[in-house]
Amino acid sequence: MKEMLDRMAKDLARIRKNKPLIHHITNYVVMNETANATLCIGALPIMAHAKEEVEEMVVAAGALLLNLGTLTPELVDSMILAAKKANELGIPVVLDPVGAGATALRTSASTRLFAETKVDIVRGNIAEICALIGRRAEIKGVEALSDLEGAEEVAKEMSKTKGCTTAITGKIDIVSDGTRIALIENGHSMLRTVSGTGCMATTIVAAFAAAEEDRFLAATGGLIAFGIAGEKAAQISGPRPGTFHVCLYDALAELSEEELLSRARVRFI
Amino acid sequence: MKEMLDRMAKDLARIRKNKPLIHHITNYVVMNETANATLCIGALPIMAHAKEEVEEMVVAAGALLLNLGTLTPELVDSMILAAKKANELGIPVVLDPVGAGATALRTSASTRLFAETKVDIVRGNIAEICALIGRRAEIKGVEALSDLEGAEEVAKEMSKTKGCTTAITGKIDIVSDGTRIALIENGHSMLRTVSGTGCMATTIVAAFAAAEEDRFLAATGGLIAFGIAGEKAAQISGPRPGTFHVCLYDALAELSEEELLSRARVRFI
Amino acid sequence: MKEMLDRMAKDLARIRKNKPLIHHITNYVVMNETANATLCIGALPIMAHAKEEVEEMVVAAGALLLNLGTLTPELVDSMILAAKKANELGIPVVLDPVGAGATALRTSASTRLFAETKVDIVRGNIAEICALIGRRAEIKGVEALSDLEGAEEVAKEMSKTKGCTTAITGKIDIVSDGTRIALIENGHSMLRTVSGTGCMATTIVAAFAAAEEDRFLAATGGLIAFGIAGEKAAQISGPRPGTFHVCLYDALAELSEEELLSRARVRFI
Numbered sequence: 001m002k003e004m005l006d007r008m009a010k011d012l013a014r015i016r017k018n019k020p021l022i023h024h025i026t027n028y029v030v031m032n033e034t035a036n037a038t039l040c041i042g043a044l045p046i047m048a049h050a051k052e053e054v055e056e057m058v059v060a061a062g063a064l065l066l067n068l069g070t071l072t073p074e075l076v077d078s079m080i081l082a083a084k085k086a087n088e089l090g091i092p093v094v095l096d097p098v099g100a101g102a103t104a105l106r107t108s109a110s111t112r113l114f115a116e117t118k119v120d121i122v123r124g125n126i127a128e129i130c131a132l133i134g135r136r137a138e139i140k141g142v143e144a145l146s147d148l149e150g151a152e153e154v155a156k157e158m159s160k161t162k163g164c165t166t167a168i169t170g171k172i173d174i175v176s177d178g179t180r181i182a183l184i185e186n187g188h189s190m191l192r193t194v195s196g197t198g199c200m201a202t203t204i205v206a207a208f209a210a211a212e213e214d215r216f217l218a219a220t221g222g223l224i225a226f227g228i229a230g231e232k233a234a235q236i237s238g239p240r241p242g243t244f245h246v247c248l249y250d251a252l253a254e255l256s257e258e259e260l261l262s263r264a265r266v267r268f269i
Numbered sequence: 270m271k272e273m274l275d276r277m278a279k280d281l282a283r284i285r286k287n288k289p290l291i292h293h294i295t296n297y298v299v300m301n302e303t304a305n306a307t308l309c310i311g312a313l314p315i316m317a318h319a320k321e322e323v324e325e326m327v328v329a330a331g332a333l334l335l336n337l338g339t340l341t342p343e344l345v346d347s348m349i350l351a352a353k354k355a356n357e358l359g360i361p362v363v364l365d366p367v368g369a370g371a372t373a374l375r376t377s378a379s380t381r382l383f384a385e386t387k388v389d390i391v392r393g394n395i396a397e398i399c400a401l402i403g404r405r406a407e408i409k410g411v412e413a414l415s416d417l418e419g420a421e422e423v424a425k426e427m428s429k430t431k432g433c434t435t436a437i438t439g440k441i442d443i444v445s446d447g448t449r450i451a452l453i454e455n456g457h458s459m460l461r462t463v464s465g466t467g468c469m470a471t472t473i474v475a476a477f478a479a480a481e482e483d484r485f486l487a488a489t490g491g492l493i494a495f496g497i498a499g500e501k502a503a504q505i506s507g508p509r510p511g512t513f514h515v516c517l518y519d520a521l522a523e524l525s526e527e528e529l530l531s532r533a534r535v536r537f538i
Numbered sequence: 539m540k541e542m543l544d545r546m547a548k549d550l551a552r553i554r555k556n557k558p559l560i561h562h563i564t565n566y567v568v569m570n571e572t573a574n575a576t577l578c579i580g581a582l583p584i585m586a587h588a589k590e591e592v593e594e595m596v597v598a599a600g601a602l603l604l605n606l607g608t609l610t611p612e613l614v615d616s617m618i619l620a621a622k623k624a625n626e627l628g629i630p631v632v633l634d635p636v637g638a639g640a641t642a643l644r645t646s647a648s649t650r651l652f653a654e655t656k657v658d659i660v661r662g663n664i665a666e667i668c669a670l671i672g673r674r675a676e677i678k679g680v681e682a683l684s685d686l687e688g689a690e691e692v693a694k695e696m697s698k699t700k701g702c703t704t705a706i707t708g709k710i711d712i713v714s715d716g717t718r719i720a721l722i723e724n725g726h727s728m729l730r731t732v733s734g735t736g737c738m739a740t741t742i743v744a745a746f747a748a749a750e751e752d753r754f755l756a757a758t759g760g761l762i763a764f765g766i767a768g769e770k771a772a773q774i775s776g777p778r779p780g781t782f783h784v785c786l787y788d789a790l791a792e793l794s795e796e797e798l799l800s801r802a803r804v805r806f807i
Contacts, residue, residue, distance in 0.1 A: 029300040029316050031567040031608075035733035040779055045733060046637075047567050050610040053641035060640075070300075072319040099315075102329075103322035193522065195304035195314060241309055242518030249780030253731065298569040298585050339569075341588040368584075371598075372591035462791065464573035464583060510578055511787030 005264055008221030009257035011212040016042035020062025020210035022203065025049045025079050027069025027098065030196035034067075037200040040252035041225070043207040049075055054082035061091055062210025066113065067199055068106050069098035076109045083117035092120040092209040092218070096202040100124065101131025114162050121209060121219050122158070123167040123202040126151050133158050152181055165215035169201055173223045177216040184220065185265040186227025188234040193241035194248070201226045204252070220266065228263045229255055274533055277490030278526035280481040285311035289331025289479035291472065294318045294348050296338025296367060299465035303336075306469040309521035310494070312476040318344060323351035330360055331479030335382065336468055337375050338367035345378045352386035361389040361478040361487070365471040369393065370400025383431050390478055390488050391427070392436040392471040395420050402427050421450055434484035438470055442492045446485040453489065454534040455496025457503040462510035463517070470495045473521070489535065497532045498524055543802055546759030547795035549750040554580035558600025558748035560741065563587045563617050565607025565636060568734035572605075575738040578790035579763070581745040587613060592620035599629055600748025604651065605737055606644050607636035614647045621655035630658040630747040630756075634740040638662065639669025652700050659747060659757050660696065661705040661740040664689050671696050690719055703753035707739055711761045715754040722758065723803040724765025726772040731779035732786070739764045742790070758804065766801045767793055 021044045024034060031047050038045035048057040051074065058064050064086040066079045083093050095113060099106040110132050113119055122129070130137035135154065151168050158166040159178035168174045173184040191197040205222030212218040232254070233247035290313045295303060300316050307314035317326040320343070327333050333355040335348045352362050364382060368375040379401050382388055391398070399406035404423065420437050427435040428447035437443045442453040460466040474491030481487040501523070502516035559582045562572055569585050576583035586595040589612065596602050602624040604617045621631050633651060637644040648670050651657055660667070668675035673692065689706050696704040697716035706712045711722040729735040743760030750756040770792070771785035 027316070028297050028566050029304055032571060032733060033301060035567055036779070036783070039731055039733055046640075047565070047608050048637070048641070049608060050643055052611060053609070053643040056641040056643075070316050070318060071322070073321060099317070102315075103317070103325040105319055105322040105325075193308055195301060195308055239522070240519035241305070241522050242515040245305070245518070246515055246780040246784055249783070250778035253777070253779050296585070297566050298573055302570060339585050339587060340591070342590060368586070371584075372586070372594040374588055374591040374594075462577055464570060464577055508791070509788035510574070510791050511784040514574070514787070515784055 001268055004217060004268065005261055007217060008224065009260050011208050011218070011221050012225060012257055012260055014211040015207050018211065019044050020207065021046055021060050022063050022065060022206050022210065023048065023058045023061035023082070024065045024067065025054065025075065025082060026065065026067035026199065029069055030199040033196045034199050034203040036249055037203045037252060038207060040249050041204050041207045043210065049078050051078045051081055054078045055085040058082045058085050058091065059089065063092045063094055063206040065094045065096065065202060065206040067096040067098055067202065068100065068109055069199065071106055071109055076112065079113060080116055083113065087118045092215065093117065094202060094206040094209055095119045095122045096199055097122060097124045097128045097132060098199070100128040101137065107131055119162070119164050120215050121165045121167065121205060123169065123205050123219065125198065126154065126168055126170055129154055129158050129166060129168050133161060152176070155181065165219050167205060167219040167223060169198060169223065173227065175216060175219045175223065180216050181269045182220040183267045183269065184223050184227060186224050186231060186263070188230040190234040190237065190241065190244045191230045194245045224264045224266055225255055225260055228259060270537055273486060273537070274530055276486060277493065278529045280477050280487070280490050281494060281526055281529055283480040284476050287480065288313050289476065290315055290329050291332050291334060291475050291479065292317065292327050292330035292351070293334045293336065294323065294344065294351060295334065295336035295468065298338055299468040302465045303468050303472040305518055306472045306521060307476060309518050310473050310476045312479065318347050320347045320350055323347045324354040327351045327354050327360065328358065332361045332363055332475040334363045334365065334471060334475040336365040336367055336471065337369065337378055338468065340375055340378055345381065348382060349385055352382065356387045361484065362387065363471060363475040363478055364388045364391045365468055366391060366393045366397045366401060367468070369397040370406065376400055388431065388433050390434045390436065390474060390484050392438065392474050392488065394467065395423065395437055395439055398423055398427050398435060398437050402430060421445070424450065434488050436474060436488045436492060438467060438492065442496065444485060444488045444492065449485050450538045451489040452536045452538065453492050453496060455493050455500060455532065457499040459503040459506065459510065459513045460499045463514045493533045493535055494524055494529055497528060539806055542755060542806065543799050545755060546762065547798045549746050549756070549759050550763060550795055550798055552749040553745050556749065557582050558745065559584055559598050560601050560603060560744050560748060561586065561596050561599035561620070562603045562605065563592065563613065563620060564603060564605035564737065567607055568737040571734045572737050572741040574787055575741045575790060576745060578787045579742050579745045581748065587616050589616045589619055592616045593623040596620045596623050596629065597627065601630045601632055601744040603632045603634065603740060603744040605634040605636055605740065606638065606647055607737065609644055609647055614650065617651060618654055621651065625656045630753065631656065632740060632744040632747055633657045633660045634737055635660060635662045635666045635670060636737070638666040639675065645669055657700065657702050658753050659703045659705065659743060661707065661743050661757065663736065664692065664706055664708055667692055667696050667704060667706050671699060690714070693719065703757050705743060705757045705761060707736060707761065711765065713754060713758045713761065718754050719807045720758040721805045721807065722761050722765060724762050724769060724801065726768040728772040728775065728779065728782045729768045732783045762802045762804055763793055763798055766797060
């Protein structure tokens with residue numbers, strides 16, 4: 001485990017040294033927030049979604065992030081084009097299936113992405129991941145209402161059937177590549193008081209994926225880093241969500257390799 | 270009056286207990302800001318505007334909010350679809366006619382919404398509301414330049430002719446359902462220094478509408494709550510708009526039922 | 539030089555007195571941020587991009603700002619329509635060619651804008667401006683990786699061949715109208731830690747252009763004002779990007795004519 005954490009700390013250093021470009025095709029609610037999270041962790045954001053330019057833009061990227069919030073059919077087409085080009089070039093594709101299960105548009109977009117392209121990492125809540133493998137879960141809009149029993153099994157099943165690494169975030173975050181499982185206890189309840197923190201978590205995972213070939217370690221490292229930032233932010237903000245939001249960026253920028261090592265609360269099973 | 274305020278305080282408690290979903294079809298400037306305002310008052314935001322999914326999404330909503338900023342003809346079509354479904358299901362529809370009167374697109378969208386669907390509550394500035402009933406008012410972009418004399422009459426006329434509850438915000442906020450009138454003196458001039466605070470006010474009204482069947486009380490309660498939050502934020506921020514913006518979220522989250530009762534400055538006439 | 543600075547200070551006062559409307563057709567990442575920057579400097583923002591309304595909306599504007607981030611072909615059409623109307627009415631057109639050179643869509647949009655309309659001021663980084671005149675520069679997404687030698691020559695060439703005022707921002711900001719050159723040393727490295735600060739700089743330039751007929755002075759005044767605000771914000775925030783972002787709005791709102799005069803670090807050559 002020490003070895004894996006050391007590697008994640010080195011990934012964080014590598015992000016900051018290489019400043020990989022993270023190409024986002026993402027929702028309009030969190031464009032600014034995820035761009036800033038990208039900068040804070042040390043990478044460079046580019047937001048571009050026109051079908052006329054996504055294939056050209058993704059060429060320079062270290063990772064491609066697809067986020068299904070505020071989805072339209074045109075955005076799905078752009079995502080497919082960009083993901084196919086990313087697949088060709090070996091650029092990792094990270095999916096945030098916001099609202100999968102809530103509407104047919106979002107569920108079918110997810111299905112199409114898995115059918116027509118290779119998704120390397122998916123990060124969602126339990127309801128969204130359940131929707132992707134045809135299980136039912138309680139959902140309200142884009143919020144999963146409760147952690148499901150057996151989330152580890154869901155993560156494993158998702159990874160095996162879809163050939164990807166799966167990250168399910170909740171009180172405890174779960175990462176699986178179908179074989180390995182990581183359980184992450186970093187994070188803070190204040191993260192639920194700010195819109196788009198799930199999307200930001202996916203952004204941090206994408207930044208790690210641009211620096212780390214092992215998708216399982218990238219997803220785990222990203223979620224540990226983001227969770228620690230949330231804890232640090234809450235220490236300063238207390239229960240105030242506006243202040244917490246500001247402190248979250250500060251904490252992401254300030255996060256050191258040493259802190260990642262000393263504050264990680266993760267078990268590998 | 271004490272009775273009505275008690276009921277609004279209970280509505281606030283009900284929002285936080287039931288966490289109603291507020292479905293926004295809104296402009297790209299304030300998507301993040303209104304999502305966060307929704308969370309801070311205790312409700313859950315969902316932003317979804319594709320015509321392919323709005324009818325499906327609104328089914329789970331406690332209120333539907335339509336905002337005409339950064340409007341396109343496609344968004345108007347989605348709003349009509351969503352509002353018709355909301356009408357069918359008895360879900361309150363809240364309209365923010367941003368820029369009505371400024372361009373034909375925005376004025377005609379408002380007209381179409383009132384003609385083809387039932388709008389339960391409209392919240393705008395004096396110029397926007399005047400535009401909806403064919404009166405002229407001085408406007409600059411989306412900003413009304415001055416409070417108009419006779420705003421109470423405008424609110425009444427709007428409510429009677431369109432069959433809705435009308436909220437006109439300005440130095441003094443006015444709410445009318447055609448019969449009753451509330452005059453609200455809560456609020457702060459710092460609210461004018463941050464983009465989208467009018468849109469946030471509408472969001473808070475929508476959250477109250479999800480918890481309160483009497484539209485007049487919902488609009489009044491929402492504007493009192495938002496106004497108090499503005500006052501509290503300004504006490505901390507002073508004249509600094511960036512800081513005020515942060516404090517506004519904190520104040521919304523912190524607002525208690527007791528504060529709503531003790532700080533409300535409202536007259537019913 | 540004293541004379542020119544005095545004039546810029548008066549322009550700042552004029553912005554706050556007249557509150558010109560700045561019509562933005564801009565990208566979805568920074569809509570809220572540039573709207574707030576507009577308010578903080580004392581002007582009024584309007585974001586409107588539907589081709590059905592841009593010509594009607596721009597009529598009331600003191601300046602039109604076109605920003606090529608998150609571009610689509612539809613947005614380009616809207617920009618052309620709005621710019622033609624602005625040209626007719628003598629309203630200054632300010633272009634932010636985000637990502638010019640990165641994709642064909644963005645480069646060709648810039649080319650079309652210069653071919654079909656009169657752009658009064660362009661504000662970009664060195665890579666973007668190089669792309670507009672067919673020179674090559676190192677670029678990564680929308681970030682120029684290094685200041686190019688000979689940026690002054692690039693600014694001059696751009697201005698002469700395209701008939702506009704050119705502002706190239708970087709460690710030192712350069713403004714040229716083809717004859718005059720200003721070198722501005724205001725600014726702070728923290729500005730690179732927040733997404734959209736380049737776009738905000740263009741917004742401040744547009745506000746100055748609404749108050750100052752000499753485009754060269756408008757661009758120079760705007761960049762000095764924004765640079766000073768960045769310096770002041772960083773004094774308070776230190777290395778924390780979330781806090782810096784908040785303080786940047788505060789500093790823009792607080793910026794006085796006296797500070798503009800006393801803190802300006804500019805040379806005219």
